[in-house]
Amino acid sequence: MKTLIRLFSIVHGLMALLFACAALVLIVIAGHIGVIAIATGLDRIAAQGVIEAMGLLAAAVVALQIAQTISEEEVIRDAHISGPTRVRRFLSRFMVVVVVALAIEGLVATFKGANEDPAHLVYAAGIVAAVGLLLAGWGVFIRLNCHAEELEPEAMEAAKREDRKLE
Numbered sequence: 001m002k003t004l005i006r007l008f009s010i011v012h013g014l015m016a017l018l019f020a021c022a023a024l025v026l027i028v029i030a031g032h033i034g035v036i037a038i039a040t041g042l043d044r045i046a047a048q049g050v051i052e053a054m055g056l057l058a059a060a061v062v063a064l065q066i067a068q069t070i071s072e073e074e075v076i077r078d079a080h081i082s083g084p085t086r087v088r089r090f091l092s093r094f095m096v097v098v099v100v101a102l103a104i105e106g107l108v109a110t111f112k113g114a115n116e117d118p119a120h121l122v123y124a125a126g127i128v129a130a131v132g133l134l135l136a137g138w139g140v141f142i143r144l145n146c147h148a149e150e151l152e153p154e155a156m157e158a159a160k161r162e163d164r165k166l167e
Helices: 002-039 044-076 084-115 118-151 153-166
Strands: none
Touching: 002 044, 044 084, 084 118
């Protein structure tokens, strides 16, 4: 069984590495798009290019944060996501990244829709609404999870012991 668990850690490490590589590629592409946008002149088209680069950078942040979360939770800590404290902490890290990235994507889509085709504003509004729903759902989850944590105080202590592995 220990061999199987070690194999899972290796696979998680590989996944984290691939997410980090994807983030680096997105950063390079965003930089390239930004440089090309500025080289064409400082006008509305350049602004749209920079905004597109921002969207790619937001995706890169998501990929990098997922890589960090996977490596910290599954490889370094070797945490088992079973207790309410660990679930809340893991999902909260993930949700912060997703909500921020979607909010940035909503802004990018809003600028694109306002400048290119107003029909795209419906798509932007959908993204912004989804961000609101995610935030509301996340808040409900945290509220309900706090009550579950009170029932299992030993889970909080176990999570704190796992955190020491990162110091």
